[in-house]
Amino acid sequence: MKKYYIAIASLLVFAACKSNIKPDKPEKGEADFTRYVSLGNSLTAGFADGSLYRSGQENSYPAMLAGQFKAVGGGDFRQPLLLDDAGWPDLHLVLGYKPNCATKAIGLGPVPYDGEVNSANANNISSGGPYNNLGVPGIRCIDYALPGYGSLNPYSNRFYSTAEKAGAPMALALSSQATFFTCWLGNNDVLGYATAGGEGNPSGLMLGDISPVPAFKATYDALINGMTANGAKGALINIPDVSATPFFTTIPANGLVLTRQGQVDSLNAVYAPLGITFKLGPNYFIIADATAPLGRRQAKAGEYILLTASDSITCGGWGSRTPIPEAYTLTAGEVANVQNATEAFNEIIAENAEKHNLALVDMNAYLKTLTQGITWNGVEFTTAFVSGGAFSLDGIHLTQRGYALAANEIIRAINLKYKSTIGLVDVNKYNGIIFP
Amino acid sequence: MKKNVLLTFSAIALSSMAFGGSFQLNLQGMRQSAMGGSGTAWPWDASTIFYNPGGLARLNSFQIYGGAYLLSPRVRFTEQTGSYFTDAENHISTPFAFYAGGKLNPESRFGFGLGIYTPFGSSIKWDDDWMGRYVTQSISLKSFFFQPTVSYEINDVISVGAGFIYAIGTVDIDKAIPVQDASGDGQAKLSGNAQGFGYNLGVQVKASEMLQFGLTYRSGVKMKVDDGSANFFVPASLAANFNNTSFKSELPLPGILSFGVGVKPTRDLTLQADLIFAGWRSYDSLSFDFANNDGSVQDTHDPRSYKNTFAFRLGAHYKICEEFAVMAGGAYDPTPTRDNLLSPDAVDANRINLTCGLTYQPIPKLTIMGALYYTTTGKREVSYDPANFTGAYQIKSLAPGLAVSYSF
Numbered sequence: 001m002k003k004y005y006i007a008i009a010s011l012l013v014f015a016a017c018k019s020n021i022k023p024d025k026p027e028k029g030e031a032d033f034t035r036y037v038s039l040g041n042s043l044t045a046g047f048a049d050g051s052l053y054r055s056g057q058e059n060s061y062p063a064m065l066a067g068q069f070k071a072v073g074g075g076d077f078r079q080p081l082l083l084d085d086a087g088w089p090d091l092h093l094v095l096g097y098k099p100n101c102a103t104k105a106i107g108l109g110p111v112p113y114d115g116e117v118n119s120a121n122a123n124n125i126s127s128g129g130p131y132n133n134l135g136v137p138g139i140r141c142i143d144y145a146l147p148g149y150g151s152l153n154p155y156s157n158r159f160y161s162t163a164e165k166a167g168a169p170m171a172l173a174l175s176s177q178a179t180f181f182t183c184w185l186g187n188n189d190v191l192g193y194a195t196a197g198g199e200g201n202p203s204g205l206m207l208g209d210i211s212p213v214p215a216f217k218a219t220y221d222a223l224i225n226g227m228t229a230n231g232a233k234g235a236l237i238n239i240p241d242v243s244a245t246p247f248f249t250t251i252p253a254n255g256l257v258l259t260r261q262g263q264v265d266s267l268n269a270v271y272a273p274l275g276i277t278f279k280l281g282p283n284y285f286i287i288a289d290a291t292a293p294l295g296r297r298q299a300k301a302g303e304y305i306l307l308t309a310s311d312s313i314t315c316g317g318w319g320s321r322t323p324i325p326e327a328y329t330l331t332a333g334e335v336a337n338v339q340n341a342t343e344a345f346n347e348i349i350a351e352n353a354e355k356h357n358l359a360l361v362d363m364n365a366y367l368k369t370l371t372q373g374i375t376w377n378g379v380e381f382t383t384a385f386v387s388g389g390a391f392s393l394d395g396i397h398l399t400q401r402g403y404a405l406a407a408n409e410i411i412r413a414i415n416l417k418y419k420s421t422i423g424l425v426d427v428n429k430y431n432g433i434i435f436p
Numbered sequence: 437m438k439k440n441v442l443l444t445f446s447a448i449a450l451s452s453m454a455f456g457g458s459f460q461l462n463l464q465g466m467r468q469s470a471m472g473g474s475g476t477a478w479p480w481d482a483s484t485i486f487y488n489p490g491g492l493a494r495l496n497s498f499q500i501y502g503g504a505y506l507l508s509p510r511v512r513f514t515e516q517t518g519s520y521f522t523d524a525e526n527h528i529s530t531p532f533a534f535y536a537g538g539k540l541n542p543e544s545r546f547g548f549g550l551g552i553y554t555p556f557g558s559s560i561k562w563d564d565d566w567m568g569r570y571v572t573q574s575i576s577l578k579s580f581f582f583q584p585t586v587s588y589e590i591n592d593v594i595s596v597g598a599g600f601i602y603a604i605g606t607v608d609i610d611k612a613i614p615v616q617d618a619s620g621d622g623q624a625k626l627s628g629n630a631q632g633f634g635y636n637l638g639v640q641v642k643a644s645e646m647l648q649f650g651l652t653y654r655s656g657v658k659m660k661v662d663d664g665s666a667n668f669f670v671p672a673s674l675a676a677n678f679n680n681t682s683f684k685s686e687l688p689l690p691g692i693l694s695f696g697v698g699v700k701p702t703r704d705l706t707l708q709a710d711l712i713f714a715g716w717r718s719y720d721s722l723s724f725d726f727a728n729n730d731g732s733v734q735d736t737h738d739p740r741s742y743k744n745t746f747a748f749r750l751g752a753h754y755k756i757c758e759e760f761a762v763m764a765g766g767a768y769d770p771t772p773t774r775d776n777l778l779s780p781d782a783v784d785a786n787r788i789n790l791t792c793g794l795t796y797q798p799i800p801k802l803t804i805m806g807a808l809y810y811t812t813t814g815k816r817e818v819s820y821d822p823a824n825f826t827g828a829y830q831i832k833s834l835a836p837g838l839a840v841s842y843s844f
Binding site for chain 1: 510511512514515516517518519520521523567568569570571611614615616617618670671672673674810812815822823824825828830831832833834
């Protein structure tokens with residue numbers, strides 16, 4: 001009998017009063033998201049952890065955007081997906097255990113994914129198109145004007161049709177009939193130079209060069225002119241500065257930490273002829289510099305040591321007796337070249353946004369705030385390598401959560417420009433760094 | 437070098453853990469909760485030990501009183517724009533009140549008694565994978581107050597009372613930690629026992645048979661956790677960075693000043709109203725002090741900045757016949773929380789309460805009481821800025837309660 005009363009009471013409690021509030025319904029504003037096409041490079045393709053792999057593609061920022069656009073009339077979003085998660089053409093990196101090169105102690109570090117590269121991924125899948133995500137890892141802005149580019153790049157070679165390969169990438173973009181597009185191009189026009197340690201030409205056409213500004217401008221202008229010719233709306237995303245990227249910032253220029261007076265004394269003896277002295281604690285690394293006496297000098301504040309020098313610094317004696325080779329450093333002059341080019345390219349991007357009344361996403365500014373930390377639903381992200389959660393194990397590309405942060409920054413800019421109210425991506429629904 | 441880079445997790449703090457929000461429960465007496473929670477002026481029964489200890493000497497017998505409620509608030513979260521919403525899991529708690537008190541002899545000027553009740557409590561469990569899991573997954577705060585009380589009838593008009601409060605409580609908190617392995621998020625589980633002390637003072641003024649007043653002050657109670665345990669479940673490679681440890685914390689329960697007036701315009705009708713000031717400003721922040729701060733476990737300090745509040749409560753009691761009486765009431769409880777500091781572990785909003793109840797007195801010494809306490813809030817769009825967590829909440833709840841009293 002008592003149970004009966006409790007049951008009635010419980011029914012009252014459960015059934016009578018339930019909240020039925022709902023989130024506000026997203027509105028498309030002045031843009032038409034029916035056919036969304038994304039233009040860009042590796043960032044747009046969903047590249048992460050040193051390679052392209054399927055779950056990275058599935059959770060690329062354009063795929064996230066397309067998911068949010070669905071609520072405001074967006075259509076299907078087709079991507080040139082790989083067959084599996086191993087990575088192609090290289091295995092992607094995962095966080096695993098590996099022996100420290102010096103102490104042999106087992107520690108955490110990026111190691112190749114445990115699997116096989118599936119060569120069937122090289123098969124052309126253009127028949128599965130037309131694709132909405134036209135991101136091609138490695139592509140530069142200036143490559144967009146290059147006929148025949150499609151077959152030179154293994155990634156585009158996979159999903160461009162024979163005819164598309166014959167033309168320039170721009171032709172494919174312009175034929176995509178986008179009603180809405182995003183364009184995140186230009187990173188590789190500086191990054192190739194920067195990741196090669198600034199050894200290339202500060203204005204040249206080779207992969208290790210910085211693209212000539214006039215060529216960049218001509219291509220970018222033509223691309224955006226063409227994309228908007230039929231009235232398409234879009235968002236142009238600018239180029240982040242290298243200073244916000246752990247590939248360049250993880251190893252501090254003064255990362256030569258001396259803990260024993262003996263080390264200090266012997267280095268002082270070696271470098272006395274050059275007038276370089278050392279002290280206990282952090283010291284600036286010795287780097288190679290052809291213009292310096294004996295081809296070496298101490299690094300200065302504001303210069304960068306590339307992440308790829310890490311093991312050689314720990315175990316190869318780089319940075320003290322052996323200078324860090326030029327290909328692993330960005331010296332002040334090289335940093336200036338990179339920053340000037342980034343600024344010049346970003347100006348061109350901003351001009352195009354202004355001219356065509358498109359949303360401008362200042363990703364450069366956003367990633368600079370990330371260096372200070374961005375908290376999202378209780379998780380703090382920074383640009384720190386691994387622990388920051390936003391950058392993947394290659395130190396240049398983002399994690400899925402990092403891409404989600406970028407997607408939300410893009411949505412904010414779109415909402416502002418087109419008076420839309422597209423909902424934000426649930427950043428933490430995606431993976432960050434996976435620990436063993 | 438790389439190893440150090442990988443293992444530096446200073447950024448991962450166990451921020452924003454909390455006991456609960458406006459976790460005050462106004463369910464200490466069945467008649468009073470049926471009258472919107474008012475009851476400072478009129479000493480209805482032994483539950484006046486809580487509502488106004490000054491009224492205890494007004495009882496003309498010794499009474500045993502016990503009651504409980506089934507409380508199951510429904511809380512929903514929605515993101516601002518989009519499609520995501522989620523309901524907190526149903527969870528029934530049973531706030532209760534037990535009193536033994538009154539006068540042994542109707543001629544005596546002294547009343548005394550003991551109250552055991554649950555004035556503060558909060559329990560909310562969100563889905564383990566919900567959008568705000570790094571802020572909170574679940575929280576349960578329980579408190580039990582023991583209040584021995586004495587009361588003295590100075591004259592026919594004024595009586596006073598005082599009670600000493602010993603409070604014990606438990607706290608259990610789960611939240612996800614943003615370190616993932618192949619099976620998902622890390623998790624922190626905190627649990628501890630708390631205790632604190634306080635007092636409850638009251639003056640009851642019987643201006644006439646038709647008009648009574650009451651003034652009470654229930655002191656703040658600092659609930660201190662001295663030796664809580666914090667357990668961390670993280671990826672194997674990070675276990676050394678998250679050592680289980682003990683923690684200290686404290687939660688200030690607010691002091692509450694109540695002024696009540698009761699009128700009896702007719703023989704059968706009583707109307708009463710309370711104005712209640714709650715000193716929530718004492719809840720400025722919530723800190724956890726971990727004994728072992730090695731590795732990634734950092735002490736936390738979360739701003740709450742609660743505001744003091746004034747609540748209004750109104751009720752009516754109508755005696756139908758010797759055996760039956762009905763009650764109804766309402767209350768407006770403004771929230772002490774701020775729009776930019778509302779954590780999902782302490783959901784709150786301005787509350788409107790509607791209440792009703794019934795008493796049945798089969799024999800003069802025995803009274804059976806039932807009440808329904810309905811609470812609703814509007815859709816409240818807020819954020820918890822320290823976690824950059826934004827969304828809207830609504831609370832609805834219908835709590836039935838039942839109590840029995842017996843007079844000797």
